[in-house]
Amino acid sequence: MSNYKFILSGGGTGGHIYPAISIANELKSRFPEAQFLFVGAKDRMEMEKVPEAGYEIKGLWISGIQRRLSLKNFVFPFKLIDSFLKAGKIVKQFKPTMVIGTGGYASAPLVKVASAKGVKCVIQEQNSYPGIANKFLAGKAEKIFVAYDGLERFFPKNKIIKTGNPVRQDILNVSANVEEALEYFQLNKNKKVLLVLGGSLGARAINKLIEKELNFFAENNIQVIWQCGKLYYEEYKKYENKNIKVLAFLNKMNLAYTAADVIISRAGAGTVSELCIVGKPVIFIPSPNVAEDHQTKNAKALSGRNAAVLVKEVSLDSRFEKEFKSIITSETRQKELSKNIKKLALPHATKHIVDEIEKILKTL
Numbered sequence: 001m002s003n004y005k006f007i008l009s010g011g012g013t014g015g016h017i018y019p020a021i022s023i024a025n026e027l028k029s030r031f032p033e034a035q036f037l038f039v040g041a042k043d044r045m046e047m048e049k050v051p052e053a054g055y056e057i058k059g060l061w062i063s064g065i066q067r068r069l070s071l072k073n074f075v076f077p078f079k080l081i082d083s084f085l086k087a088g089k090i091v092k093q094f095k096p097t098m099v100i101g102t103g104g105y106a107s108a109p110l111v112k113v114a115s116a117k118g119v120k121c122v123i124q125e126q127n128s129y130p131g132i133a134n135k136f137l138a139g140k141a142e143k144i145f146v147a148y149d150g151l152e153r154f155f156p157k158n159k160i161i162k163t164g165n166p167v168r169q170d171i172l173n174v175s176a177n178v179e180e181a182l183e184y185f186q187l188n189k190n191k192k193v194l195l196v197l198g199g200s201l202g203a204r205a206i207n208k209l210i211e212k213e214l215n216f217f218a219e220n221n222i223q224v225i226w227q228c229g230k231l232y233y234e235e236y237k238k239y240e241n242k243n244i245k246v247l248a249f250l251n252k253m254n255l256a257y258t259a260a261d262v263i264i265s266r267a268g269a270g271t272v273s274e275l276c277i278v279g280k281p282v283i284f285i286p287s288p289n290v291a292e293d294h295q296t297k298n299a300k301a302l303s304g305r306n307a308a309v310l311v312k313e314v315s316l317d318s319r320f321e322k323e324f325k326s327i328i329t330s331e332t333r334q335k336e337l338s339k340n341i342k343k344l345a346l347p348h349a350t351k352h353i354v355d356e357i358e359k360i361l362k363t364l
């Protein structure tokens with residue numbers, strides 16, 4: 001039998017969506033007859049990104065619990081009930097062979113309901129510190145695919161398989177055609193390129209830093225591809241010129257990675273996994289606003305091995321220019337960082353995950 005039906009559920013941010021898309025693509029190439037349905041959160045970016053990748057998606061009325069006291073928390077129980085009911089309906093109608101949860105609010109009701117109905121479920125955790133949804137679902141999952149060591153603190157040890165995070169095919173094959181990439185962004189091939197990544201939603205603190213350092217970059221003859229995030233685009237688009245390319249979102253990450261000589265980035269788990277494959281010098285500025293400060297932990301796993309530079313938001317004023325200069329003025333430093341970050345790449349994550357999924361399918 002190969003006419004399997006898969007539900008992939010996860011979202012809220014790119015970090016949960018792209019792994020699900022990579023897994024679906026690999027399943028599709030192995031089982032061309034299979035059917036796929038994505039389940040995400042209404043109004044979040046998966047509702048746009050998943051159809052762009054060629055898959056159908058249904059949205060649940062769900063959001064996270066606010067960490068501080070907020071009116072939104074009063075609506076939360078109603079959202080939860082509504083999304084459990086809708087998840088139940090979706091599972092009943094679609095009759096999945098298997099459910100794959102990749103974290104984020106929507107995956108919680110969907111995976112919970114499916115497993116209660118006897119459907120085999122697996123989950124994928126991108127971070128070194130798991131999100132609420134995956135912690136809640138761990139008991140229900142057949143297998144838990146992770147990218148970091150030490151997750152047996154949170155998940156049953158016998159279910160954990162370290163695979164790494166799925167990375168999209170075009171990033172795995174990131175091209176050496178720098179000229180094509182520079183042309184795409186209309187950049188000059190005689191100047192170095194800095195790529196600025198604020199994570200899938202953009203990062204206010206990084207945008208403020210880049211705005212402040214524009215003269216510094218000009219003095220150092222640097223061109224910038226600046227992914228500022230959809231929320232901030234109106235505020236920063238005024239800086240666009242022949243050396244500074246301001247974008248809300250990069251639809252061609254592979255070309256951005258190819259064009260870059262040096263990268264400044266948030267330390268979301270998916271981006272970190274991609275950067276290991278890309279193998280360029282990186283300065284991480286982790287978000288301090290995420291659960292258990294997990295981005296700092298993600299970045300430390302690299303900076304501790306001299307595979308990247310970590311500058312905390314609070315130290316930007318005192319350290320940023322010095323760190324940046326020490327990279328762009330030294331080819332030896334660039335090579336050393338590139339060599340070390342590449343050693344941490346896990347490029348076969350998607351295949352490994354789908355191999356494990358196949359093993360479960362064979363038991364059905």
Ligand SMILES: CC(=O)N[C@H]1[C@@H](OP(=O)(O)OP(=O)(O)OC[C@H]2O[C@@H](n3ccc(=O)[nH]c3=O)[C@H](O)[C@@H]2O)O[C@H](CO)[C@@H](O)[C@@H]1O
Pocket residue numbers: 013014015016018103126127198199200201227248249250251253267268269270271272274287290294295
């Ligand atoms: C603020 C927040 O909650 N961040 C979390 C979110 O990050 P975030 O959603 O930023 O996720 P990641 O850094 O893991 O991945 C971002 C993904 O979006 C893609 N991309 C990004 C920008 C762009 O312009 N174009 C594009 O295609 C990247 O190539 C990557 O595949 O999920 C991650 C994985 O669970 C967590 O580690 C982060 O802490």
